[in-house]
Amino acid sequence: MICRKMNFLDLDFVIEIQNELGFQNWNKKQFESELASPLSHPLVLILNDKIIGYMFLQVIDEEAELLSIAIKSGYEKKGAGSFLWKEGVSSLKEKNVRSVFLEVRENNITAQLFYKKHGFINIGIRKHYYSDGENALLFRLDF
Numbered sequence: 001m002i003c004r005k006m007n008f009l010d011l012d013f014v015i016e017i018q019n020e021l022g023f024q025n026w027n028k029k030q031f032e033s034e035l036a037s038p039l040s041h042p043l044v045l046i047l048n049d050k051i052i053g054y055m056f057l058q059v060i061d062e063e064a065e066l067l068s069i070a071i072k073s074g075y076e077k078k079g080a081g082s083f084l085w086k087e088g089v090s091s092l093k094e095k096n097v098r099s100v101f102l103e104v105r106e107n108n109i110t111a112q113l114f115y116k117k118h119g120f121i122n123i124g125i126r127k128h129y130y131s132d133g134e135n136a137l138l139f140r141l142d143f
Helices: 008-021 026-038 080-094 109-119
Strands: 001-005 040-047 050-060 062-073 099-105 119-127 138-141
Touching: 001 080, 008 026, 008 040, 008 062, 026 040, 026 109, 040 080, 050 080, 062 080, 080 109, 099 109, 109 138
Parallel strands: 062 099
Antiparallel strands: 001 040, 040 050, 050 062, 099 138, 119 138
């Protein structure tokens, strides 16, 4: 597995993964906007010349926000997500980031366990955060 910075040619594959998993609904324009942002730190995970995962981080000074991380079906629970996350952490540390924040759906137990495994702690709740009214849990990781 290798991890590299995402580029615009990767977006169709990234959108395919997002649509397959169905956990968020960014459109292509939103992906393009995030990819073009000077605050964005987008990565893709590649195995056998195929994109199997992606991550969007947004960096502002010493803080970052994990906007999205996803692994293609069939590759989850095989270390791909952890590999991608560790590569992202390494790049954040190079940028002198000290904390990472994220929101996760209250009912997404799998994601919560993943984040806790990687040192995140639950620091709060955002009531009715998602468009369907579901709450979001706020997590933080300090380096």
